[in-house]
Amino acid sequence: MRLKSKERTGRRRAFRLVGLGLILFGCFIRIMDPYPVRMSRMIYFDLLQRMSPREYTPDLPVRVVDIDEESLAKWGQWPWPRTLLAQMVQNLGENGAAAIAFDMLFVEPDRYSPARLLNDPALDGVLTVERHAQKVDYDVLFGLEAANWPVVMGTAARISQEGSNVAPKAGIIEIGEAPTSGLISVPHWTPIAPPLDRSAAGIGGVNVSPLGGTGIIRRVPVLWGGPNGPMPGLGIEALRVALDAPFILAEGSADEEGIMLAVELGDFRLPTTENGEVWVRYRHDQPDLYLSADRVMQTPGDPALRAEIEGRIILVGTSAAGLFDMHQTALGESVPGVSIHAQLLEQIFTGEMLNRSDVTAALELVSFVLLGLIVIAVMSSFGAVASFVAGGVAAAAVLGTSWLAFQNQLTLFDVTFPLLGGMANFGLLAGYLFVTTEREKREIRQVFSHYVAPEILDEMEVSGHRLQLGGETQEITVMFSDIRGFTPLSESVSATDLVALLNELFSQVGDQILHERGTIDKFIGDAVMAFWNAPLPVEDHPCRAAHSALLMRQALIRFNASDVMKGRPPIALATGCATGLACVGNIGSRSRFNYTVIGDVVNVAARIEQSCRHVEYDILVSSSVYKAARQDLAMLEAGFVDLKGKSELEAVFLLVGNTTLRTSPGFMELAAAHGDMIAAIRQRQSYVQIKKHCNLCATLATEVEPGLRPFYQAVPGRAADFRSDVQSDQIMFSHRAQANLPSA
Structure with a gap:
């Protein structure tokens, strides 16, 4: 234990x-943190936002002027002449815009400027311009107009350097150990066509994701690490210009270099990732956010338009499909990049910062x-x-x-x-538990298979048979088999050799029990106890027990002829079988019990096995086994024996052989002679006559089953066993019926 x-x-x-x-x-x-782990995390964060998106607040000071399909149809294909953009800036400024930020690039000079058109070889001799207009530059006009208003120009990250470097307009104050050194790095910025770079109140990066980034936009950098120092994103730069703030405060870790914690601008504080990004708290895209560029151009004096513009940060961008500025949000929507800048500003104003x-x-x-x-x-x-x-x-x-x-x-x-x-x-541990449990089950099954036939084990597993304390009463067949002459054998070999010999013998004997679907109850020294019809029902269990006894007889012959028994006297077995009611189940304490049988039939089987010495035959069965198996097996009456503990005598029968032997002419002749012998005994003929019948039977038994000879030799001395009960006539009749003999 x-x-x-x-x-x-x-x-x-x-x-x-x-x-x-x-x-x-x-x-x-x-x-x-490999890619699958990161992606599963991001998908979950997207799910959180989809389940509870941010609400749209129309009163927030952010609007988008959208160069949409309608505006392109009205004012021509993009890019528009810078004079139109100058007019847009003027209209927005006059309507009270707090800041005007362009989410677009002005990298090259305006191709519509007269000075550039006159230098175009394709237009040489075709285009004429008045002398005073020949040197008009639309970029200058746009720049002059932009200088009058809080305008923010956009620049974008690029790999190669072309044109002059772009210097940020915003001042950056760093608190901590160089927090801006860990910002997302941009190799170069796209240049801004002069004089727009000088006339703009601010310059901000239009990118909403790092260079080469694709897919869903979840975080937007508010500060970039550029070649000429930190560059604010377009949204944060527009806010700085609207607040007329000269600098942006970058808060970093006091203990570790290159760790950004937050960005502060005026009264606003934006928690950031360590590389200067802000998680975007998305809402669903709303048409109310957008003002058509066509409306701004055509109705500059409209009071309703002024109410939408005055005091607000105006971001100028495009939703036109052909201009390729669409991005995917965490809500699964495709929106213009300018909308993401606008949503970032909105959450800054509401304080809903992830x-x-x-x-x-x-x-x-x-x-x-x-x-x-x-x-x-x-x-x-x-x-x-x-x-x-x-x-x-x-x-x-x-x-x-x-x-x-x-x-x-x-x-x-x-x-x-x-x-x-x-x-x-859980899955791996459950698998490990399953493997170890299966290994233990195999070990238990292997051990249990020595006691129960494999097919019974299979049926128990299928039927879900459970072992529990207690039992039930049912009909079973019990067998006891004991080694004859065990004491002399134990004295002739060492204890170790004796154990090995017994193990080998019981292995061969036990196999015959299991072959006939029996259950081995226990090994008791030099004896074995087995039973049939439990734990699962077994049809014809008396016949199966009897067949098992016959198989054990054959196994014993092979064992005595094996190398293990060389130089040793042969071993003999005495076997007794009985059928009757018994309590079958787990009997013992709650913590330790055995699956066994309790009942009178157990005692009967044990006493019948002990009677083999008296009867001088190796296999005896009770009348209950005889009645159940007499039509299938060769059996002969062996008289009545006195079983210890029983008040009445018990009729026992010799188990001679199987069905083949039962129908053989030799056994039928022996059965007839056997019946005559018993009749002579019960008719109280003389000893000489009885002896004569016994000798005849012994002679016939030599050809049928030589093991019967000692039985017949002992019959004259135990003739009283065949006259000892009033049921003898009934048993005699049954015996004659089995042998197909006429009754006396």
Whole structure:
């Protein structure tokens, strides 16, 4: 018992060590943060936003002037002459725009300027311009107009350097250990056509993702690391110009270089990632955000238009399909890039800033570890089902915490790694538990297969047979088989050799029991006890028990002829079988019990086996077995014996052979002579006459079953056994009926 407890403790310890190893491996994966882990996290954050998007507030001071399809149809294809853009700036400025930011690039001089048109070889001699207009430059006109208003020009990241470097207009004040050194780096900025670069109040980067970035836009850099110093994004630069603020405050870590914590501008504070990005809190795209450029150009004095523009930051961009400025949001919508800048400004004004810090990431890792420990602790003690329930409850708690953190604190707490990692751990541990359990089941099955036939084991597994304390009463057949002359044998060999000899003998004998679907109850020293019809029903169980006894007889002959028995006297078996009611089940204490049988039939079978010495035959069966199997097997009456503990005498029968022997002429002749012998005994003929009948039977038995000779030799001395009961006439009639003989 103590050994089994140690084995269970060892298995449980090994299981927990495997679980801890999986947790450590999961922590390593999370720290490495490979692409699948990152993507699952991002998809979950997108799901949070889709479940609870930001509400649109029309009163926020942000609008987009959209160069849409209608505007292009009215004012011509893009790019428009800079004079039209100058007129747009004038109209916006006169309507009270707080800032005008262009989410577009002005890299090259305006091709519509008269000075450029006159230098075009294709137009030489075709185009004439008045002398005073020959030197008119539309870029200069646009620049002059832009200088009158708070205009922000856009620049974009590029790999190669062309033209002059672009210097930011905003001053950057850094707090901490060089926080801007860790910003997303831009090799070069696209130049801005002069004099627009000088006349603009601000310059901002129009990119909404790093160079080469594709897919869903989830974070937007508010500061870029450029060749000439930090460059603000277009939205944050437009806010700076609208606030008329000379600088932007970059807050970094006091202990670590290159870590950005937040950007401050006026009264606004934007928590950022360590490389200067801000998570965009998306809302669904709203038509109310957009003002058509055509409306701005045609109705500059409209009071309703002024109400939309006055005091607001105006971002100028395009939604026209052919201008390729569409991006995917976390809500699954495709919107113009200028809309993303506008949404960033909106969340700055509302203060709805998504946040995610290193502390949050650490808590996610702690959640993964706790989930793993819960799974390990519960599964190692209570199994996979309880672990699944406990892990499910813990996972639901983590999921609920994540949702509440998003709803109430706008904190992005990732549950995908704790949950998926926990599920992976559960699956691997369940697999490990299954493998170890299956190995134990195989070991138990292998051990149990020595006691129960394999086909019975299969049926027990299919039917879900459960072992529990207690039993039920049913009809069974019990067999006892004992080694004759065991004491002399034990004195002639060593204890070690004796054990080896018994193991080999019982292995061969036990195989015959299992072959006939029997259950080996126990080995008792030099004896074996078995029973039939339990734990599962076995049809014709008396016949099967009798067949098993005959097979054991043949196995014993082979065993005596084997090398194990060379130089040793042959072993003989005495076998008794009886059929009757018994209580079958698990009998013992609650903590330790055996599957066995209790009942009178057990005692009868044991006493019949002991009577083999008295009868001088190796296999005896009770009248109940005889009645059930007499039509299939060769059996002969052996008289009545006095069984210890029984008040009445018990009729016993010789089990001579199988069905083939029963129908053979030799056995039929022997059965007739056997009947005559018994009739002579019951008719109280003389000893000489009885002896004569016994000798005849012994002679006939030599050809049928030589083992009967000692039985017939002993009959004259135990003639009283055949006259001892009033039922003798009935048994005699049954015997004659079996032998197809006429009754006396």
